[in-house]
Structures are given as C-alpha cells and as structure tokens.
Amino acid sequence: MNKFSLQILLLLFLTITPFSNPQAQSRVDNILINEAERITRDTFTFSTETPRGAHVFAVNKPTSKMLNSIDAGLADLFTVALRNNYSKRLNYSDYTIFIAKADRGKNNANQYSPDIAIGAAQYAGSVYDQGGFIYAAGMVLAFSPCAFVIAEHTKDFQRVSEVVRFEGEHIVLYHNHRKHYNKTADHSQGGGHPILQ
16 A cells, blocks of 8 residues: 555545544434433423533523533532542533423422422332332433433522432442442432432
C-alpha cells in the first residue's frame, strides 16, 4: 500500500467513524426511551441537556428551574460520592434523566409530592402497595448507561434535586460498591434515602 492509499484509507476512517457513535447512541436512547415509556405509559417527546451536560428526555419541555435542579442533585451526588472515595460515574454526561408525567400531585398527607405510579412487584402487600402499584419519586431504568425516571414538578424544585441525588445513589453504588448496592437497592424491606452520607 502506497502513502497516498494509506492517506485515503485514514481519511475514510476519520470521516466514517464519527457517524457510527451517533447511530450507536441513538440505538441506546431508543432502548431507554422504550423502557421508560413501558414503565410510565408516557411518551417522551422532548430531548435536551441540562446546563452541565446531563441528557434529558421529557413529556413536556422542561423549565430551566427543572434542568438546574437536576444539575444541583447530580452535584450533591458527586460530592457525597467523592466523600466516600467513589470515582466511577461522576460526570453529568454519564446520566440520562426521564421526566415523566406525575401520576399524582399530592401524597396521603395532602403535601405536594409529584410521583409516578409503577407496578408493585416486590412491594406487593406492603404499606406502599396502592392496589397493584406504588407511587415512587423516581426509579432507576438502567445502570449502563446511567438512567432513571422522575416525575415532572412545577414547584418545590429542591425535591427534584433530592430525588435526582437519591436515584443516582443506586447507580453510583452499583458501579463503585456492589455489596452496598445489593443491600440498599430494594426499599421494600425497609431503609430509604439518603444512603450515602
């Protein structure tokens, strides 16, 4: 192979390679979207990023307050993860957050609590069981890539930050301390958030 042929081959490689990553990313996004839509029964028509680079899919166009609250929750997560000497999955771009339609706006105490309804599964028969489903502030969808779903909020954006941090705790533990993850992944037997101190 002469020098000219090698240059053409290299140019073709550099030209074609960047397009394979978006296609692969698109396939992963489609799988995540399908899973989020299956669980929430919502359609995620909006796609954006937070100011710090987390990926967001939403049923409605997210407000800047919602996006900033996601970033604040991830910042809190990363701070507490570093305090515990965890180093994996601590980049905003590692995370994909789905913002679903809230299935309820208030909890049993009549407090603002936008939550999503999901199948009861291991929570069946527990105090959380609402007749075959439970209300959850959020739910992890995938660990690689890191993805979870939360409910859309119109106020109390501090709660958004907390839910983001709490769902992120499961993902950080999964990648950094599997034994601790296994002990804390399922809240049906008790325990809650925050997990990381």
